[in-house]
Amino acid sequence: MPDKHTIAQSVNELLKRHGLSVTESRSRILEMFLREPGALSHALIEKKNSAGIDRVTIYRTLQTFTDSGLIHTIPTADNAVLYALCRDACTAGAHHDEHVHFICEKCRHTTCLEHTEVPRIELPEGFRAGSVAVLINGTCNACRE
Amino acid sequence: MPDKHTIAQSVNELLKRHGLSVTESRSRILEMFLREPGALSHALIEKKNSAGIDRVTIYRTLQTFTDSGLIHTIPTADNAVLYALCRDACTAGAHHDEHVHFICEKCRHTTCLEHTEVPRIELPEGFRAGSVAVLINGTCNACRE
DNA sequence: AATTAAATGCAACATTGTTGCAAAATTGTG
DNA sequence: CACAATTTTGCAACAATGTTGCATTTAATT
Numbered sequence: 201m202p203d204k205h206t207i208a209q210s211v212n213e214l215l216k217r218h219g220l221s222v223t224e225s226r227s228r229i230l231e232m233f234l235r236e237p238g239a240l241s242h243a244l245i246e247k248k249n250s251a252g253i254d255r256v257t258i259y260r261t262l263q264t265f266t267d268s269g270l271i272h273t274i275p276t277a278d279n280a281v282l283y284a285l286c287r288d289a290c291t292a293g294a295h296h297d298e299h300v301h302f303i304c305e306k307c308r309h310t311t312c313l314e315h316t317e318v319p320r321i322e323l324p325e326g327f328r329a330g331s332v333a334v335l336i337n338g339t340c341n342a343c344r345e
Numbered sequence: 346m347p348d349k350h351t352i353a354q355s356v357n358e359l360l361k362r363h364g365l366s367v368t369e370s371r372s373r374i375l376e377m378f379l380r381e382p383g384a385l386s387h388a389l390i391e392k393k394n395s396a397g398i399d400r401v402t403i404y405r406t407l408q409t410f411t412d413s414g415l416i417h418t419i420p421t422a423d424n425a426v427l428y429a430l431c432r433d434a435c436t437a438g439a440h441h442d443e444h445v446h447f448i449c450e451k452c453r454h455t456t457c458l459e460h461t462e463v464p465r466i467e468l469p470e471g472f473r474a475g476s477v478a479v480l481i482n483g484t485c486n487a488c489r490e
Numbered sequence: 491a492a493t494t495a496a497a498t499g500c501a502a503c504a505t506t507g508t509t510g511c512a513a514a515a516t517t518g519t520g
Numbered sequence: 521c522a523c524a525a526t527t528t529t530g531c532a533a534c535a536a537t538g539t540t541g542c543a544t545t546t547a548a549t550t
Contacts, residue, residue, distance in 0.1 A: 221547055223546070225497080243536095253498090254498065259539080260498085275420035275480060279426045279506095281422075316469065321461065321464065323445075326486025326489050327486055329482075329483040331481070332480070333480040334466065335479075335480070336472075336474045336476070336478075338474040340471070344473065366515090368529080387506085398529090399529065400506090400507090401507090401508080401509090406528095424537095491550105493550080494549080497545080497546070497547080498544080498545065499543095500542090502539100503538105504539070505537080505539090506535100506538085507536070509532105509534080510533090510534105512531090514528080514529070516525105518523105520521100
């Protein structure tokens, strides 16, 4: 795990690079994402929120981060939106998060498989693909017995 | 569009084949799915609900249908779970809904591309896949100019 | 340091989903 | 076809989740 100094620096730099003003709440929330290897839900962020950031601020911050290309949303089958850090390539308005998302059935942890390519899918006549999301349920490398 | 008689018959038969008792609410809701080419959300079902079926009953019915393999859920990025009819191969506890789901950006309609195969995806060491869901955003065949 | 613009917290509200329980409907059986 | 057993429904109340307006605070700019 990177030390505190490095994380604080990254947080600051990341916010600025995406044209966001640096505030206490944003820094804390972004730090959670940097420390977390996988994805976070709003609920989990609230749980981790020892600083007492307002619930509404968390909603707005997640929206802001998504809009500015810092994080992206991951659709899930059980109606709980997850958020995860975007790769550097993401910019405001243009997400490049076409990697595979893996949800572990045991630890319920969601991992972005950054280096697993999404295959090209042949669509029926008349359909034109924009973005492609792949969600895999299974057992992750940490939970394998 | 199939005529009323045929749909009423199918509804009845489908419910029975899945071991469910035939009630007014279930018939009406299942009929919506049979008439609808794509997927339905809870909200949309409530809107179409001219019969005044209770909100709670709709929730419970969708749960029952999902449990018994009549319909399956489709994850979406905007936190609105969609439901769609399963192919005949689906049975209680064992969904075979590994087809591609297509969400049109123009008409917001979700189509199950039953015949579009989900490709095998090579996972990193230690990950084992269970189910795979593919969600494609784009323009559907009806909205293509 | 002062000004301007943006972000936050609070309160109130809207929407969505859940649970317990009594009333009503469905199914199987004689 | 009527009866009993079981399931399903509607209602009410509640819990959780997400949204909006506005006054106050905070951050960026000069």
